[in-house]
Amino acid sequence: MKLKQIMQLLSARPLTDVVDEELEISCACASDMMSDVLAFPKEHMILLTGLVNHQVMRTCDMLDIRAVCFTRGKLPTAEALEMANEDGISVIATDLTMFIASGKLYAGGMNNGTIG
Amino acid sequence: MSILKEEFPVAAMDFVTAGEASAQIKRMLKKLGVDPGVIRRLAIACYEAEINLVIHSDGGKLMLELNPDNVTLISEDVGPGIPDIDLAMSEGYSTASDDVRMMGFGAGMGLANMARNADHFNIESIVGEGTKIEMVFDIK
Ligand SMILES: Nc1ncnc2c1ncn2[C@@H]1O[C@H](COP(=O)(O)OP(=O)(O)OP(=O)(O)O)[C@@H](O)[C@H]1O
Ligand SMILES: [Mg+2]
Numbered sequence: 001m002k003l004k005q006i007m008q009l010l011s012a013r014p015l016t017d018v019v020d021e022e023l024e025i026s027c028a029c030a031s032d033m034m035s036d037v038l039a040f041p042k043e044h045m046i047l048l049t050g051l052v053n054h055q056v057m058r059t060c061d062m063l064d065i066r067a068v069c070f071t072r073g074k075l076p077t078a079e080a081l082e083m084a085n086e087d088g089i090s091v092i093a094t095d096l097t098m099f100i101a102s103g104k105l106y107a108g109g110m111n112n113g114t115i116g
Numbered sequence: 117m118s119i120l121k122e123e124f125p126v127a128a129m130d131f132v133t134a135g136e137a138s139a140q141i142k143r144m145l146k147k148l149g150v151d152p153g154v155i156r157r158l159a160i161a162c163y164e165a166e167i168n169l170v171i172h173s174d175g176g177k178l179m180l181e182l183n184p185d186n187v188t189l190i191s192e193d194v195g196p197g198i199p200d201i202d203l204a205m206s207e208g209y210s211t212a213s214d215d216v217r218m219m220g221f222g223a224g225m226g227l228a229n230m231a232r233n234a235d236h237f238n239i240e241s242i243v244g245e246g247t248k249i250e251m252v253f254d255i256k
Binding site: 032041051055062063079 | 164
């Protein structure tokens with residue numbers, strides 16, 4: 001699934017200067033705990049999270065995660081967004097809750113990434 | 117003879133820079149052309165170790181050594197130490213504070229994750245003195 005389709009499914013808007021809508025995403029992981037994300041990483045994964053600090057971007061950097069979606073209208077801190085822009089991570093945001101966003105992606109054919 | 121030897125100090129409770137050493141190490145190994153699979157496993161374990169230094173110790177360092185057939189990573193700190201290593205190694209056990217959980221850590225997954233990603237894992241700890249973890253990542 002392309003990031004573009006994910007944005008449509010979640011009515012998500014772009015937050016970073018560059019959002020690569022053609023990015024191929026094969027699974028999703030939903031968590032606020034970065035140590036959980038680190039425990040079961042997969043490739044071409046999008047991270048759904050409500051954690052807004054810059055450790056989210058550090059974690060993405062370490063795991064080569066190229067796309068992040070903030071849920072329930074939460075927005076990353078200025079430092080987090082700056083880091084994402086520097087690292088070229090595509091960051092989007094949806095007003096949907098993590099549960100609903102996950103459900104929509106699952107129903108839309110997205111594979112289970114890691115947790116739950 | 118090692119190809120590269122490098123030390124990275126890590127400060128306690130500094131969440132602004134937490135993870136910078138690991139990011140630097142990852143970039144360094146990438147530049148040197150180390151196998152991507154090895155880098156991936158090492159980056160995860162290194163980041164977990166670095167975060168532990170930040171949230172559990174009074175300060176420490178990461179020591180990286182690149183050899184022809186492996187990469188060795190040592191985390192060494194001064195701090196409270198770990199009274200029961202078996203318990204600390206079990207997934208879900210954490211003494212992290214709520215403040216640390218707010219930062220996205222403290223799920224009790226780190227040590228087990230390090231052991232899972234490394235080809236060789238050894239941990240030694242003395243209560244009241246500190247903790248030393250040695251990890252070896254084989255290059256096939
Ligand atoms: N360097 C250290 N010094 C003192 N205690 C430590 C150290 N590293 C780990 N511990 C103890 O071992 C426990 C388990 O560590 P582990 O890394 O597995 O989980 P965590 O750091 O609490 O959470 P997570 O790694 O999921 O963010 C810690 O909660 C802490 O009590
Ligand atoms: Mg930890």
